[in-house]
Amino acid sequence: MSLLSIGKSGLLAAQVGLATTGNNITNANTPGYSRQVAIQADTGTQYQGFGYVGTGTEISAVRRYYDNFLASALRNAEANQAQLDTYTTQINQVDNLLSDTTAGLSPALQDFFNGVQDATSNPASQASRQAMLSSASSLVGRFNALSDRLGELASGVNTEIVSNVGQINSYARRIADLNVTIANMSTNQAQPNDLLDQRDQLLTELNKLVKVNVTDGNNNMLNVTFGTGQPLVVGNQSFELSTQSSPTDASRIEVGYTAGGNFSKLPDSVLTGGQLGGLVQFRNDTLDKAQNTLGQIAAGLATSFNAQHKLGQDQNGDMGGDFFKPIQAYVGTNTNNSKSSTATVSAVVTDASALTTSDYSVDFDGTNFNVTRLSDGKVTQINPYPQTTPQVIDGVSYSISGNPAAKDNFLVRPTYNAARDLSLAINDTTKIALAAPISTAAPTANAGSGKITAGSVDQNYLTAGNAITSPVTLTYDKASNTFSGFPPGQDVTVTVGSTSTTYPAGTPVPYTENANISFGGVTFAISGAPADLDTFTIGPNTSGVGDSRNGALLAGLQSKNIMNNGTATYQTTYAGLVNSVGSKAREAQIAGKAADAAVTEATNQQQSVSGVNLDEEASNLLRYQQAYQASGKVMQVASTLFDTVLSLGN
Missing domain, CATH: 1.20.1260 (Ferritin)
Structure with a gap:
C-alpha cells in the first residue's frame, strides 16, 4: 500500500x-x-x-x-426515589389537613361538647339549647369539610393514575418502535449508539412512572416487564395498560389490561415503584385509612350519641329521637353481577364500639352469603339465610333481600362516606332530650330513713311495654325485709357488687342496701333503713323542664371509651389518626433523603463510565x-x- x-x-x-x-x-x-x-x-x-x-x-x-449493571442500579434507585417523592407530596397534604389546630377535628369536637355541657347546666335556657345545636352544626360541617378534602385528594389520585398509565403506554410504544429500528440497523460490527441512548432514556423515564425489569431480547431488542412479570414491551410489541372505574365503586380507578373488550384488573401489589407505585401506596396505606378512620369517628359519634339521646326526654315530654341522622354504610353492587339477580344489600351502623375501619366484601356462593373483612380476611356467614332479622357484624347491621345469583358480589364500606354523610336529625331546640324519662321519690310521710336514687334507664326501657306511664309504688315489708309492688310481668334483677340475682315477676324482692335494682330497663338503688310499709315511687318525669340528667350522660360521652371495642374516646381515636399519618409522613421524608443520596451515588457511578x-x-x-x-x-x-x-x- x-x-x-x-x-x-x-x-x-x-x-x-x-x-x-x-x-x-x-x-x-x-x-x-x-x-x-x-x-x-x-x-x-x-x-x-x-x-x-x-x-x-x-x-x-x-x-x-455503557454498563448495564450500573444502569440498572440507577433505574432502581430512581424508581424508589420517584415513589417516595410522590408518596411524600401526597401524604403531606393529609398530614397538614388533619393536624391543623384550627381547621382540624379536635377543636370542633371540643366546642360541641362544650355546647352540650352548657345546655346541661342550663336545660331550661333556649339560648343554651340553640348554642348546642349551633356547635353540633359546626361539628357536622367540619366532618363534611374534612371528608370532602380527602375526597378531592382521592379524585386527584385517580386523575394522576390515569395520566401515568397514559404516559407508560406512550413510552412502551416508543420503546417497541425503537426495538424494531435498532434491530434493523444493528450489524455484527456496528450498533446505532444514538438510538440505544434514546431507548435507555425512555426506559429511565418509564421507570420513574413504574419500576420496570429489563431483559435482553433477540436481535438487540429489549423486553420490559413490571411487577411480577407483567409485560409492557416484548420485542416489537407493546402491551398497553388500561384504567377503568371499580365495578363496586365508581369513584375508584383501577389499573389492568383490556383484551377482547374485557378488563382484567391487576392487583395493587404489582404496581410498585415510580410515581404510579407512590400513588397506589398513598391511596391504600394512608388515604383510605384516613377516610375510614374519620368516618369511624363520625359514625361512632352519631351512633353512640343517638343511643343515649333516645334514652332522654325532651321539653315536650317525649322520648328523645335521633340527634344525628343514622349512618348508612356505602354498598356497591358489582356491575358484573348476573343480570338475573335481584339481590340487594343494605347496611346500617348500629354499634359504635364494635365498628372497625375495614371494608367488607359480601359474596353469594350459590347457597350462602359470606361477609369477608378485607383487612384480615375474616369470614362471617349470614345465618340464617334467607334472613328473619338483620344480622350485626362488627357493629353494622346487614339486611339482604331479593333473589341472588351465584357469584354475586357487593362491596360494603361502613365508614368511608360516614364523615361526608353526617348530618343533624333535629333543628328544634325543644326536641333536645336533656332530661331523664323517669323520676323517683320517697314520700315525706315515710317513717324510716330510706332514700332512693334518681334512677336511670338503659336500652331495654325502649322495648315496647317497658316505658313507665304511671307511677310504680314499692312497699317495704319489715318482717320479710322485702319490697313488693313491682310491675306485673317484669322480672326484677338485684345486683350486689358483680353478683346479679333475678327474681321472677310477682316475687317479693329482698332488700339489700345500695344494691342496684333493675326492671324493664329502669335501674335505681335504695339506701338507709326504711320502716315497715314505707313506700318509694318510680314514675314518669312529668316536670322535667329543668332536669338535665340525660344531658350529663350525653356530655360524659366525650371522655367515655366508646371506640375500638371500648378502648378509646372520639378524640383519642382522632389523635391516633393524626399521629399515624404524621409518623408515616416523617418516615417518608427520612426515606426520601436516603433515596436522594442513593440516586446521587448511583448517578456518580454510572456517569463515571458513561x-x-x-x-x-x-x-x-x-x-x-x-x-x-x-x-x-x-x-x-x-x-x-x-x-x-x-x-x-x-
Whole structure:
C-alpha cells in the first residue's frame, strides 16, 4: 500500500476521532447520552520480501461506554426515589389537613361538647339549647369539610393514575418502535449508539412512572416487564395498560389490561415503584385509612350519641329521637353481577364500639352469603339465610333481600362516606332530650330513713311495654325485709357488687342496701333503713323542664371509651389518626433523603463510565488534531516523493 494511502487512512481515522470527540462535547448535557469512542485498528500488513509492512489504519467501531449493571442500579434507585417523592407530596397534604389546630377535628369536637355541657347546666335556657345545636352544626360541617378534602385528594389520585398509565403506554410504544429500528440497523460490527441512548432514556423515564425489569431480547431488542412479570414491551410489541372505574365503586380507578373488550384488573401489589407505585401506596396505606378512620369517628359519634339521646326526654315530654341522622354504610353492587339477580344489600351502623375501619366484601356462593373483612380476611356467614332479622357484624347491621345469583358480589364500606354523610336529625331546640324519662321519690310521710336514687334507664326501657306511664309504688315489708309492688310481668334483677340475682315477676324482692335494682330497663338503688310499709315511687318525669340528667350522660360521652371495642374516646381515636399519618409522613421524608443520596451515588457511578468528561474530551481533541495534522504531513511527504519520482523521468 502506498504511503499516500497510509496517510489517507490516518487522516480519515483522525477525522472520525475528532467527530466522535466533538459529538461527546456537544452532547455532554444531553439526558441519557453515553460517551462514545472511536475504536481504531490496524488494517493489516503486506509482505515485501524483507518483511511485513503496515498498510495503515481504520476505524473498526464507534463504541459507547455503557454498563448495564450500573444502569440498572440507577433505574432502581430512581424508581424508589420517584415513589417516595410522590408518596411524600401526597401524604403531606393529609398530614397538614388533619393536624391543623384550627381547621382540624379536635377543636370542633371540643366546642360541641362544650355546647352540650352548657345546655346541661342550663336545660331550661333556649339560648343554651340553640348554642348546642349551633356547635353540633359546626361539628357536622367540619366532618363534611374534612371528608370532602380527602375526597378531592382521592379524585386527584385517580386523575394522576390515569395520566401515568397514559404516559407508560406512550413510552412502551416508543420503546417497541425503537426495538424494531435498532434491530434493523444493528450489524455484527456496528450498533446505532444514538438510538440505544434514546431507548435507555425512555426506559429511565418509564421507570420513574413504574419500576420496570429489563431483559435482553433477540436481535438487540429489549423486553420490559413490571411487577411480577407483567409485560409492557416484548420485542416489537407493546402491551398497553388500561384504567377503568371499580365495578363496586365508581369513584375508584383501577389499573389492568383490556383484551377482547374485557378488563382484567391487576392487583395493587404489582404496581410498585415510580410515581404510579407512590400513588397506589398513598391511596391504600394512608388515604383510605384516613377516610375510614374519620368516618369511624363520625359514625361512632352519631351512633353512640343517638343511643343515649333516645334514652332522654325532651321539653315536650317525649322520648328523645335521633340527634344525628343514622349512618348508612356505602354498598356497591358489582356491575358484573348476573343480570338475573335481584339481590340487594343494605347496611346500617348500629354499634359504635364494635365498628372497625375495614371494608367488607359480601359474596353469594350459590347457597350462602359470606361477609369477608378485607383487612384480615375474616369470614362471617349470614345465618340464617334467607334472613328473619338483620344480622350485626362488627357493629353494622346487614339486611339482604331479593333473589341472588351465584357469584354475586357487593362491596360494603361502613365508614368511608360516614364523615361526608353526617348530618343533624333535629333543628328544634325543644326536641333536645336533656332530661331523664323517669323520676323517683320517697314520700315525706315515710317513717324510716330510706332514700332512693334518681334512677336511670338503659336500652331495654325502649322495648315496647317497658316505658313507665304511671307511677310504680314499692312497699317495704319489715318482717320479710322485702319490697313488693313491682310491675306485673317484669322480672326484677338485684345486683350486689358483680353478683346479679333475678327474681321472677310477682316475687317479693329482698332488700339489700345500695344494691342496684333493675326492671324493664329502669335501674335505681335504695339506701338507709326504711320502716315497715314505707313506700318509694318510680314514675314518669312529668316536670322535667329543668332536669338535665340525660344531658350529663350525653356530655360524659366525650371522655367515655366508646371506640375500638371500648378502648378509646372520639378524640383519642382522632389523635391516633393524626399521629399515624404524621409518623408515616416523617418516615417518608427520612426515606426520601436516603433515596436522594442513593440516586446521587448511583448517578456518580454510572456517569463515571458513561458520562462525558469535558477535560478528557478536550485532551482527546488535541490528540486527534495532532494525529490529523501528522497524517496530513504524511500525505504531503508522499505527494512530494511522488513529484520527485515524476521529475526523474524528465
